[in-house]
Amino acid sequence: MARETWATRIGFILAAVGSAVGLGNIWRFPFITGQEGGSAFLLVYLLFIALIGFPAILVEFVIGRRTKLNPVGAIRELGGGLWKHIGWLFVLTGFIILSYYSVVAGWFLRYTLIGVTDGYVLANPDEAAVLFGSVATGLDSLLFHAVFMAIVIAIIAAGVRSGIEIAVKVMVPAIVLLLLGLAAYGFTLDASSQAYAYYLSPDFGVIAENWTSILPAAAGQAFFTLSLGMGVMITYASYLGEDRNLAEDAGIIAGLDTLIAVIVGFVVFPFLFAAGLEPGAGGAGEIFVSLTTAFTEIPGGRLIGIVFFGMVGIAALSSAISILEVLVSYLIDEKGVERVPAAAGLGVAVFLLGVPVTMDLVFLDLLDLFADSVLLVLGALLLALFVGWVVPEMAREELSRGIGDLGVLGDAWIWVVRVPIVVVVFVSLYLGVVDYVAFLTGDFADWIAAR
Ligand code: PFF
Numbered sequence: 001m002a003r004e005t006w007a008t009r010i011g012f013i014l015a016a017v018g019s020a021v022g023l024g025n026i027w028r029f030p031f032i033t034g035q036e037g038g039s040a041f042l043l044v045y046l047l048f049i050a051l052i053g054f055p056a057i058l059v060e061f062v063i064g065r066r067t068k069l070n071p072v073g074a075i076r077e078l079g080g081g082l083w084k085h086i087g088w089l090f091v092l093t094g095f096i097i098l099s100y101y102s103v104v105a106g107w108f109l110r111y112t113l114i115g116v117t118d119g120y121v122l123a124n125p126d127e128a129a130v131l132f133g134s135v136a137t138g139l140d141s142l143l144f145h146a147v148f149m150a151i152v153i154a155i156i157a158a159g160v161r162s163g164i165e166i167a168v169k170v171m172v173p174a175i176v177l178l179l180l181g182l183a184a185y186g187f188t189l190d191a192s193s194q195a196y197a198y199y200l201s202p203d204f205g206v207i208a209e210n211w212t213s214i215l216p217a218a219a220g221q222a223f224f225t226l227s228l229g230m231g232v233m234i235t236y237a238s239y240l241g242e243d244r245n246l247a248e249d250a251g252i253i254a255g256l257d258t259l260i261a262v263i264v265g266f267v268v269f270p271f272l273f274a275a276g277l278e279p280g281a282g283g284a285g286e287i288f289v290s291l292t293t294a295f296t297e298i299p300g301g302r303l304i305g306i307v308f309f310g311m312v313g314i315a316a317l318s319s320a321i322s323i324l325e326v327l328v329s330y331l332i333d334e335k336g337v338e339r340v341p342a343a344a345g346l347g348v349a350v351f352l353l354g355v356p357v358t359m360d361l362v363f364l365d366l367l368d369l370f371a372d373s374v375l376l377v378l379g380a381l382l383l384a385l386f387v388g389w390v391v392p393e394m395a396r397e398e399l400s401r402g403i404g405d406l407g408v409l410g411d412a413w414i415w416v417v418r419v420p421i422v423v424v425v426f427v428s429l430y431l432g433v434v435d436y437v438a439f440l441t442g443d444f445a446d447w448i449a450a451r
Pocket of ligand 1: 019020021022023024025097223224225226227228230231232319320322323
C-alpha cells in the first residue's frame, strides 16, 4: 500500500501545531515558570525557542521529508555505523512520555466533568488538594487514563488524512478560540495588573543565581513544548507529499506554540492572583489545586473552569496522537503491521505502562523527569550531531528544496546546529542527569525507604 500523505499544507501545519501545543504549554509551562522565578525564566525560554528550538525543528523536518520514513527507519537509511541504532531511543521516549501524558490528560477530562456535574464547590485549598488526590490516583485516574488512550487509538487507527488531519482541523482552532476567550476574561479581573507585573518583569538576579536549574529547565521545556527530540517532527514531515518551504512552516509552528504558551500565562496567573494564590508553590498538582480554588472564588468560575479544563483536554489529545503516530509509523514501515492493529496494540501497551502513575504520583516524577530532562535532550543532542556533522550536505540540500538557494543562511543554520545547539544541549543534558540522579537518590530513595 502506498504510504499516506497529508491532504493539505494547512493540515500538516495544524498537526504539527497540535502536537506542539499541549500539556507542555498549559500544565507544565505555568508551573515551571512559577518554580523557576516567573519572567526571568520566561526570558530564557523565549531565547531558547528562537535560537535552539526553531533550527532544531528544521533538523527533524529535513530527515523526515528526505527519507519518507519513520524515525527508526529514517536514521538507519541516512546514517551508518552506530547511528543506525539511535532511532530506538525515540521509540522508547515516545512510550514513556505518552504513558504518563495520558494519565495527566485523563485528570483534565475528569476535572471538566466535575465542573459539569457538580461545579467546583470547595471551601479552601485543603479541600481542593483532597479532590486532586482522589482524581489523580486510584480507580478514577485509571479509568480516565483508559478513556483518553481509547480516543487516541481511535484517531490514529483512522489514519493520517481521515484521523489526524481531520481531528486537528477541528481541535487547533478550538484551542485558540477558547484560550483567547479565557485570556479576555482574565483581563477583566481586578487582580490582572498584579498578575501581569509578576509575569512580565524579569529579575536578572534570579537568572544569575539559579542558572544551573533554569538552563536545563528552559532547554527541556523548549524541546518538550515543540515536540522535539523523539521523532514526532520527523514522522509528520515524512508524510509531506511535495516540497514546501520548511523554514516557513517551522517558523509558523514555533511562533504559534510560543504565542499560545505566553497567552496561557495571561490566563493562569490572573486566575491565581484573583484568588489570592501564590504561583509556583510547586508540583504537578499545583495547577489543579490552585485553579479549582480560583474557580470557586472568581465570578462565573464554574463555566470558566469547564472551558479551561476542556480546552486543556483537547490540547493534550492533539499532542498525544502525534506520539502514538511515531510508534505506529515504526510498526507500519518496519514490520509491515496494518495501521489498526498497530494502533491498538501499541496503545494498550502504553496504557499499561501508565498504570503505576495512576497509583502513586512518585512515578509521574520518575518518568517525567527522566523523559524530559534526559531522554528528549539526549535525542535532540544526537539529532543535532547527526545532521550537523554526519549528513550536513544532505540537510542543506533538502532544506533548499521548496525554498531555492539558501545562500549564507544555509551555512548559518548548519553551524548553529553544529556548535551552539550541541553545546547548550550537552550542558543541559549534563545538568539534567545530575538533577535526575539527585531525584533518584533523594525523593525517590525516601519514597522507597518509606515502603
Ligand atoms: N509538545 C507537547 C506539549 O507541549 O504538551 C508534548 C509532546 C508531544 C512532547 C510530543 C514530545 C512529543 F514528542
